Amino acid sequence: MNKxxxxxxKAVTGKLKDCYGKRTKAPQYVxxxxxxxxxxxxxxxxxxxxxxxxxxxxxxxLKILNMPLGINASxxxxxxxxxxxxxxxxxxxxxxxxxxPEHRRYETAILEICRKNYKTYxxxxxxxxxxLMEPRFSKLYSVAPDGxxxxxxxxxxxxxxxxxxxxxxxxxxxxxxxxxxxxxxxxVTDIKYTPLNYTNSRFDGKLPAxxxxxxxxxxxxxxxxxxxxxxxxNVKNKLxxxxxxxxxxxxxxxxxxxxxxxxxxxxxxEDETLFALLYxxxxxxxxxxxxxxxxxxxxxxxxxxxxWKDIVKKRKQAIERELLxxxxxxxxxxxxxxxxxxxxxxxxxxxxxxEVEEIDWSGREVYVGVDLxxxxxxxxxxxxxLDDDGNLLADVFAFIPEGRIEEKxxxxxxxxxxxxxxxxxxxxxxxxxxxSTVEEFVGSLESKLGCKVVQIGYDRYNAISxxxxxxxxxxxxxxxxxxxxxxxxxxTKYLTEKIEDGYxxxxxxxxxxxxxxxxxxxxxxxxxxxxxxxxxxGKVDMVVALINATFLVYQEEIYGxxxxxxxx
Numbered sequence: 212m213n214k215x216x217x218x219x220x221k222a223v224t225g226k227l228k229d230c231y232g233k234r235t236k237a238p239q240y241v242x243x244x245x246x247x248x249x250x251x252x253x254x255x256x257x258x259x260x261x262x263x264x265x266x267x268x269x270x271x272x273l274k275i276l277n278m279p280l281g282i283n284a285s286x287x288x289x290x291x292x293x294x295x296x297x298x299x300x301x302x303x304x305x306x307x308x309x310x311x312p313e314h315r316r317y318e319t320a321i322l323e324i325c326r327k328n329y330k331t332y333x334x335x336x337x338x339x340x341x342x343l344m345e346p347r348f349s350k351l352y353s354v355a356p357d358g359x360x361x362x363x364x365x366x367x368x369x370x371x372x373x374x375x376x377x378x379x380x381x382x383x384x385x386x387x388x389x390x391x392x393x394x395x396x397x398x399v400t401d402i403k404y405t406p407l408n409y410t411n412s413r414f415d416g417k418l419p420a421x422x423x424x425x426x427x428x429x430x431x432x433x434x435x436x437x438x439x440x441x442x443x444x445n446v447k448n449k450l451x452x453x454x455x456x457x458x459x460x461x462x463x464x465x466x467x468x469x470x471x472x473x474x475x476x477x478x479x480x481e482d483e484t485l486f487a488l489l490y491x492x493x494x495x496x497x498x499x500x501x502x503x504x505x506x507x508x509x510x511x512x513x514x515x516x517x518x519w520k521d522i523v524k525k526r527k528q529a530i531e532r533e534l535l536x537x538x539x540x541x542x543x544x545x546x547x548x549x550x551x552x553x554x555x556x557x558x559x560x561x562x563x564x565x566e567v568e569e570i571d572w573s574g575r576e577v578y579v580g581v582d583l584x585x586x587x588x589x590x591x592x593x594x595x596x597l598d599d600d601g602n603l604l605a606d607v608f609a610f611i612p613e614g615r616i617e618e619k620x621x622x623x624x625x626x627x628x629x630x631x632x633x634x635x636x637x638x639x640x641x642x643x644x645x646x647s648t649v650e651e652f653v654g655s656l657e658s659k660l661g662c663k664v665v666q667i668g669y670d671r672y673n674a675i676s677x678x679x680x681x682x683x684x685x686x687x688x689x690x691x692x693x694x695x696x697x698x699x700x701x702x703t704k705y706l707t708e709k710i711e712d713g714y715x716x717x718x719x720x721x722x723x724x725x726x727x728x729x730x731x732x733x734x735x736x737x738x739x740x741x742x743x744x745x746x747x748x749g750k751v752d753m754v755v756a757l758i759n760a761t762f763l764v765y766q767e768e769i770y771g772x773x774x775x776x777x778x779x
Contacts, residue, residue, distance in 0.1 A: 218298050229502075230519050238489060259307065259309065266301055273300075276289075279373070295328075296329065296336075303486055320450065321472050322454040324488070338364065342397040348401050350418055354409060361407055364406060368395055462721050471485075490545060495540075495546040504546075505522050561710055570718055573660065580595070584752055588752075589609055590610040591608065591755065594607075594760060603714060605717045606720075608637060609630070611644070635723070705764075709761075
């Protein structure tokens, strides 16, 4: 039994304890990954096993490496490595194929964890181990949003080696490592590690045996990760370590990796080469009062009292000072939060938690909301209804001028082609939107989805002509919705409550999530809350269309479907 197994067993059986000896609980996806590790470690997996020889090698290396800084300075890494780190080391480096013990199972290792939990140092340690165990002449790289972050791993490796005399030099005093400004090389194995700055043009042509992508949540796109993966095609024991904390955005490259990992752990997608430890709280809403939120995002705090005390202190400050809240929740709780100072609509991580694989619209009575913007801008169509359990079901589609795709990609920093391919965005017209395409799309929802469109809610601005066509050509009742705070506040509040209470369902739609991130609310003199397009930070047309659809659903629930929306 090794320390990785002990940690995994405690996580699965609910026997994890905090730094004061009280029982606590591991995050749900960590438990799922631990169950998979225990199955392999117990010899119950026919395809994979834990190589005890490699476990011994890892343990021996950790015994001669010393911690360079902090309260554990000068102690061996074997003695001060935390439970989650043991699991990460042993699972990633020692899980192999039964029929080929020299072939490691995992090719991607994802670590989602809060700041000051040794995440960068963990990868630095793995790199030292790999530089001693990998085939001769292997290449290792790290990538981060900027050079300073990328060199954090190099600094961790360099400091550790220089504080570990047994491994740093031989008996005659000759150094086993070449440490230069741009790279570190092990002279024994001729393996080189190089930190790289982020760019869109320098990663092609590399042949990494292993790579680290650090703070992936801050990367503008996934180019660096995919370029590194492409360079590993001919590598037998390829490894990509992807680590980050949460960021306010839920549409960054790291969230895409985490989303894929969750689907794998849920059994929805098959990917036996992925290992993921996702330390995010199961219930993020209770961050101000529930210690479990802090414990689930900060596994190192379970074993380091000084870390725990510091996090609790920061939580108290975040409660008292609203301007500190966004940084605290994202970096120390792993909650994707946009501060109230920015008047955000709904926290994007809460919206994303409502995502489902698909919605069956057949036989349902649905309400459609449209936001027909200017002809050269985005237009949106949303459909919504309540199911028997009180869930608000929704799907939203964007329409953009086909001739402006390249221009919009550049100025909005959105790759619209991805959303067009996913079926959540429709390009029509040339330099202006073809309204007839929007009108036909709405009018054909019944025949395509087998649902019944009860009403279409619209803003008078730019929509009078289309509304007349929906009534005349398709026989669908239209309702003009006054775009004012006193009219929209109830629907805005209703939608917010449905999302935050977990009674909202929508099919995967990253473009809609971007709209939620952009949406900013303001209050009128009567404290009525509404989404303000002028104060929002980008496109919010999909959110506005969804609120219009929600308005109809809300009115139907309160008054029945014979209500009339008066125009003042």
